[in-house]
Amino acid sequence: xxxxxxxxxxxxxYTGGEKxxxxxxxxxxxxxxxxxxxxxxxxxxxxxxxxxxRFVNIYINDEDVRFMGGLEAPLGDGDQVVVLPAVAGG
Amino acid sequence: xLTIDQAxxxxxxxxxxxxxxxxxCGIVAGPEGSDRPERVIEMVNAAGSPTxxxxxxxxxxxxxxxxxxxxxxxxxxxxxxxATEAYPSVTDVKLASEPDAHYVLVSTREHGNNQGPVExxxxxxxxxxxxxxxxxxxxxxxxxxxxxxx
Numbered sequence: 191x192x193x194x195x196x197x198x199x200x201x202x203x204y205t206g207g208e209k210x211x212x213x214x215x216x217x218x219x220x221x222x223x224x225x226x227x228x229x230x231x232x233x234x235x236x237x238x239x240x241x242x243x244r245f246v247n248i249y250i251n252d253e254d255v256r257f258m259g260g261l262e263a264p265l266g267d268g269d270q271v272v273v274l275p276a277v278a279g280g
Numbered sequence: 281x282l283t284i285d286q287a288x289x290x291x292x293x294x295x296x297x298x299x300x301x302x303x304x305c306g307i308v309a310g311p312e313g314s315d316r317p318e319r320v321i322e323m324v325n326a327a328g329s330p331t332x333x334x335x336x337x338x339x340x341x342x343x344x345x346x347x348x349x350x351x352x353x354x355x356x357x358x359x360x361x362x363a364t365e366a367y368p369s370v371t372d373v374k375l376a377s378e379p380d381a382h383y384v385l386v387s388t389r390e391h392g393n394n395q396g397p398v399e400x401x402x403x404x405x406x407x408x409x410x411x412x413x414x415x416x417x418x419x420x421x422x423x424x425x426x427x428x429x430x
Contacts, residue, residue, distance in 0.1 A: 199353075200377045245375055247337045254337045274344055277305070277378075278327070278334035279359060280371030 193221055193265055196272040204232040213271075218248065219261040221271065236273065237261070245276040281414045282356070282382045282402040284308075284317050285421050291320045293398050296360035296386040299325070300393050304386075305333040308356035309347055316421055317355040317382070325359075332371070333359045356402075358384035365389070366399035368410050376405035382413070 192212045197205050205211050211229065215221035226233035236246055241260070248255045249272040255263045265271070288308055296304045305325050308317035321343065326336035335343070347353060357378055361369075366385035368376070376383060387399040404411045 198377065200379055245377075247340060249341050252341060254341075256337075272341060272344075274340055275377030276334055276337070276375065277307075277323075277340060277354075277357060278332070278371075278375050280332050280369040 192267060193269050193271055195221070195225065196270075198274055200275060201232060201235055201273065204229040204235070215265055217261070217265055218250070218255055218263045218271075221265055222261070245278060247274045247276060248272070249274070281416060282317075282384070283315075283416045283418060283421070284356070285418055287420075288317055288320055289400065289417050292356075292358050292384065293386060293400065295320075295322050296388050296398065297391075297393050297395075299360065300388040301330045301362045302328060303330060303333040303360050303362060305335065305357075305359040307343070307354040307358070307381075309350075309352040310355035311424075312351050312353045314424070315355060316424065318421070319352070330362050354378055354381050356384050357381045358386065360386045360388055362388050362392075366401045368403055368405060373405055373408055373410055379404075379406045384415075 193214065194210055195213055196210050197208060213221045213224040215224050222233050222236055236243060250258060250263055251270055295306060303325055306320060306322040309319040309321055310316040323335045323339060325333045327334045366387035368383060368385060383403045383405050385401050390396060400415060402413050402415045404413060
């Protein structure tokens with residue numbers, strides 16, 4: 191069950207510079223745990239105290255996971271995941 | 281140093297003036313690795329706030345997909361401050377997520393929606409560290425060295 195995950199520039203330090211990696215999992219939470227095993231440290235940049243970080247956006251097949259159950263969002267083989275930090279400030 | 285052409289500079293300033301007293305935000309896209317800010321893309325400030333800006337998450341994805349499809353990147357990420365100086369706030373620094381981009385700050389605090397000088401400053405923000413850089417405004421960007429074979 192391969193899921194392609196697009197990694198933003200700022201997190202490529204965790205992926206050896208790779209723009210995209212593959213992972214596995216039947217939910218976003220499971221995918222992130224799988225990615226953490228291969229790219230230690232990345233989970234902490236995505237998740238804070240059991241929730242998605244407020245200023246990190248994750249999309250499954252172009253839909254913001256916040257509208258799909260957040261970390262519980264279901265995943266399947268061939269799904270495309272994109273991680274994008276918010277562009278925001280004060 | 282940020283080298284930017286006059287028309288792009290003017291477009292960013294005009295956007296900031298138009299949206300005052302709310303913060304305006306957007307990017308200037310250019311070919312990946314070129315450091316050439318070629319294409320202004322105004323974004324909606326989904327926060328609609330005088331003290332905060334945020335790209336809408338759906339528009340953010342659409343923007344990046346467009347950039348990826350054109351082998352472009354955000355060369356400049358710009359936003360305005362409407363009551364304070366054109367210097368990155370604590371929040372700006374904390375949330376900066378494009379280590380390769382020039383972060384441009386425009387302040388409309390002096391003249392608001394009206395004509396008049398504005399502060400226009402540029403920074404690198406990497407790992408929480410802010411470094412101001414010189415801004416050079418040129419009539420037009422020099423010909424792309426890649427396309428002229430130099």
